[in-house]
Amino acid sequence: MRTFFASLTLAALSVPALAADKAPVTSPVTPNDVIDAAPASDWQRIAPGDLMVMDLTPDAKGSARRVVIQLMPAPFSQGWVGNIRKLVAAHWFDGIAVVRVQDNYVVQWGDPDGETPGKARALPGGLAKPTEQDYVARLDERLLSKFMQRSQEEASRTASIPTNPDSYLRGGLTVFDQGWPLATDGRTGWPVHCYGMVGVGRNLSPDTGTGAELYTVIGQAPRQLDRNIALVGRIIAGMEHLSSLPRGTGTLGFYETPGERTPIVSVRMGSDVANLPAYEYLSTESASFAAYVNKRANRKDSFYIQPAGGVDICNTPVPIRVAKR
Amino acid sequence: MRTFFASLTLAALSVPALAADKAPVTSPVTPNDVIDAAPASDWQRIAPGDLMVMDLTPDAKGSARRVVIQLMPAPFSQGWVGNIRKLVAAHWFDGIAVVRVQDNYVVQWGDPDGETPGKARALPGGLAKPTEQDYVARLDERLLSKFMQRSQEEASRTASIPTNPDSYLRGGLTVFDQGWPLATDGRTGWPVHCYGMVGVGRNLSPDTGTGAELYTVIGQAPRQLDRNIALVGRIIAGMEHLSSLPRGTGTLGFYETPGERTPIVSVRMGSDVANLPAYEYLSTESASFAAYVNKRANRKDSFYIQPAGGVDICNTPVPIRVAKR
Numbered sequence: 001m002r003t004f005f006a007s008l009t010l011a012a013l014s015v016p017a018l019a020a021d022k023a024p025v026t027s028p029v030t031p032n033d034v035i036d037a038a039p040a041s042d043w044q045r046i047a048p049g050d051l052m053v054m055d056l057t058p059d060a061k062g063s064a065r066r067v068v069i070q071l072m073p074a075p076f077s078q079g080w081v082g083n084i085r086k087l088v089a090a091h092w093f094d095g096i097a098v099v100r101v102q103d104n105y106v107v108q109w110g111d112p113d114g115e116t117p118g119k120a121r122a123l124p125g126g127l128a129k130p131t132e133q134d135y136v137a138r139l140d141e142r143l144l145s146k147f148m149q150r151s152q153e154e155a156s157r158t159a160s161i162p163t164n165p166d167s168y169l170r171g172g173l174t175v176f177d178q179g180w181p182l183a184t185d186g187r188t189g190w191p192v193h194c195y196g197m198v199g200v201g202r203n204l205s206p207d208t209g210t211g212a213e214l215y216t217v218i219g220q221a222p223r224q225l226d227r228n229i230a231l232v233g234r235i236i237a238g239m240e241h242l243s244s245l246p247r248g249t250g251t252l253g254f255y256e257t258p259g260e261r262t263p264i265v266s267v268r269m270g271s272d273v274a275n276l277p278a279y280e281y282l283s284t285e286s287a288s289f290a291a292y293v294n295k296r297a298n299r300k301d302s303f304y305i306q307p308a309g310g311v312d313i314c315n316t317p318v319p320i321r322v323a324k325r
Numbered sequence: 326m327r328t329f330f331a332s333l334t335l336a337a338l339s340v341p342a343l344a345a346d347k348a349p350v351t352s353p354v355t356p357n358d359v360i361d362a363a364p365a366s367d368w369q370r371i372a373p374g375d376l377m378v379m380d381l382t383p384d385a386k387g388s389a390r391r392v393v394i395q396l397m398p399a400p401f402s403q404g405w406v407g408n409i410r411k412l413v414a415a416h417w418f419d420g421i422a423v424v425r426v427q428d429n430y431v432v433q434w435g436d437p438d439g440e441t442p443g444k445a446r447a448l449p450g451g452l453a454k455p456t457e458q459d460y461v462a463r464l465d466e467r468l469l470s471k472f473m474q475r476s477q478e479e480a481s482r483t484a485s486i487p488t489n490p491d492s493y494l495r496g497g498l499t500v501f502d503q504g505w506p507l508a509t510d511g512r513t514g515w516p517v518h519c520y521g522m523v524g525v526g527r528n529l530s531p532d533t534g535t536g537a538e539l540y541t542v543i544g545q546a547p548r549q550l551d552r553n554i555a556l557v558g559r560i561i562a563g564m565e566h567l568s569s570l571p572r573g574t575g576t577l578g579f580y581e582t583p584g585e586r587t588p589i590v591s592v593r594m595g596s597d598v599a600n601l602p603a604y605e606y607l608s609t610e611s612a613s614f615a616a617y618v619n620k621r622a623n624r625k626d627s628f629y630i631q632p633a634g635g636v637d638i639c640n641t642p643v644p645i646r647v648a649k650r
Contacts, residue, residue: 060385101569103564103565103568103569104520104521104564104568104642132630135630135631166492166635167491167492167635167636167637168633168634168635168636168637194545195429195544195545196429204627204628205627205628205629205630219520219544219545220519220520220544220545220546220639220640221545221637221640222640223633223636223637223640224621224622224624224629224632224633224636224640226631226633227630227631228624228628228629228630228631239428239429240428240571240572243428243429243568243572244426244428244569244570244571244572245569246565246569247565247568247569296549297549299549299553302529302530303529303530303553304530304549304553305457305460305530305552305553306460306551306552306553307549308493308548308549308551309493310491310492310493311492311493311548311549312492312493312546312548312637314545315545315546315547315548315549317429
């Protein structure tokens with residue numbers, strides 16, 4: 001029953017593709033071949049101070065459930081990211097819970113009593129109040145030139161990376177920059193809602209949320225949320241502990257009884273967690289990454305008959321791994 | 326804690342959006358408003374004979390786990406669909422199991438002993454042997470004209486339905502036809518790998534699989550599989566019973582021990598199942614569906630600040646519901 005189906009079509013974090021056994025390292029066949037062949041210099045270490053470690057209560061069998069979240073770098077969403085760092089420092093997240101799991105959409109965690117006057121836990125002082133304008137960032141010279149290059153590649157149809165037009169943005173493009181998937185209209189840029197990205201729950205606009213309530217995407221990229229909600233990071237380990245939780249049966253996938261919720265024991269910054277593995281991502285500015293995206297867009301290994309010729313940005317997960325010692 | 330986050334941004338099968346309370350039926354604001362306002366004549370009944378009912382063993386709490394699959398209509402994948410009907414008639418699927426769950430990719434079920442000589446359960450006789458050519462179907466006049474119209478709409482940028490270019494297909498377009506998401510190159514068409522679609526596991530090409538091993542998509546649409554694997558249907562109820570299963574820890578997400586597998590008690594055609602609800606889908610040829618897609622692409626309700634202006638086909642689930650009676 002161990003059919004090879006999909007054995008050559010895996011996301012970056014999967015095991016090495018079986019095809020790797022057949023292909024000389026000098027001519028990688030699959031995206032995983034490219035990842036395996038990437039030189040150490042193409043990998044970028046993620047600073048532990050940019051990681052958030054969320055420990056859920058153990059599962060029914062007593063196994064630990066640890067989720068590791070990488071926070072978004074400047075220039076994006078820094079108001080919310082700063083708030084989240086304050087909330088972690090205050091141990092504010094300790095004891096809250098996963099309150100909502102909606103299939104093909106999101107897993108959301110926060111204070112179950114957050115809307116009950118007198119019971120809601122108080123937020124620490126000094127939190128920033130970001131505005132809707134902070135959902136996007138003006139492109140600096142480097143990002144602007146990168147976009148211009150991508151735009152010219154698309155126009156000339158000779159892209160070294162398949163830069164197909166973005167379904168969500170007429171005249172816009174998606175780009176990878178410093179390890180993150182972004183979209184841009186040529187003037188501003190913003191992170192996009194891919195599987196595993198982490199965002200800030202909020203009420204109706206103009207409220208933009210504090211960062212005390214977070215969600216992650218567990219289905220098809222809900223790109224309509226781009227530029228409408230702040231993305232503050234992504235899950236780089238332990239995603240399965242959230243994506244496999246029972247779906248909530250209440251409105252919007254909220255759990256209907258407290259017993260269904262998954263308690264969060266603690267959230268700490270990676271720099272404060274003992275024996276946390278070192279994580280690294282494949283530089284999105286490296287030749288290896290360009291080759292990886294091309295392989296994702298043009299599968300020509302023995303499983304495939306018809307290469308697609310393109311791939312959408314959310315089906316191109318940035319390779320992230322535990323650093324090899 | 327019941328933040329409105331996403332309450333106005335839900336997939337078709339969700340509860341009515343809260344905004345529905347605010348908007349007069351004459352001017353629907355959200356996609357769900359459009360669904361709620363659609364006249365009965367815009368809904369198409371799904372024939373029970375085109376449904377496959379897969380009952381898993383009850384969950385840990387003893388609750389039933391039923392998954393309902395709608396089979397793909399002609400002209401697509403009919404060789405495999407015919408085989409699957411034969412397998413169901415022979416009760417061949419009864420007693421097999423879910424053997425693989427890979428996060429953000431697929432849940433796969435089949436004969437755990439399928440590759441063990443002497444233990445693999447025999448397939449019924451008379452199964453068809455479809456070829457790679459059967460992954461696509463030549464467009465008939467109706468589909469061809471539909472594509473031409475869509476193509477002109479795209480060219481004129483005045484699409485009544487946002488027909489953004491497909492990231493996976495230069496010069497191609499995605500279309501909805503008779504309730505299904507398709508892609509086309511203008512000459513042939515094929516179903517696309519969206520969340521919940523069901524396909525046929527296979528080994529390396531030119532093997533195209535029999536239909537005895539199936540999978541469903543539980544993450545970002547793996548569109549690279551389009552035209553490389555046969556899609557035979559989609560899950561229209563009970564998806565959460567598969568998508569929330571524990572992820573496998575073996576290679577490719579296969580379970581490492583038999584005890585981790587979820588047994589399949591039985592698979593029957595809907596026409597042979599007592600008291601099965603009647604299901605219906607919103608006609609993709611209806612004005613209501615066109616309005617629904619437009620709302621998915623251009624969210625202007627009070628949650629949103631920046632409508633995307635487009636939406637990808639796999640983020641536009643065809644509304645399916647239990648028929649109101």
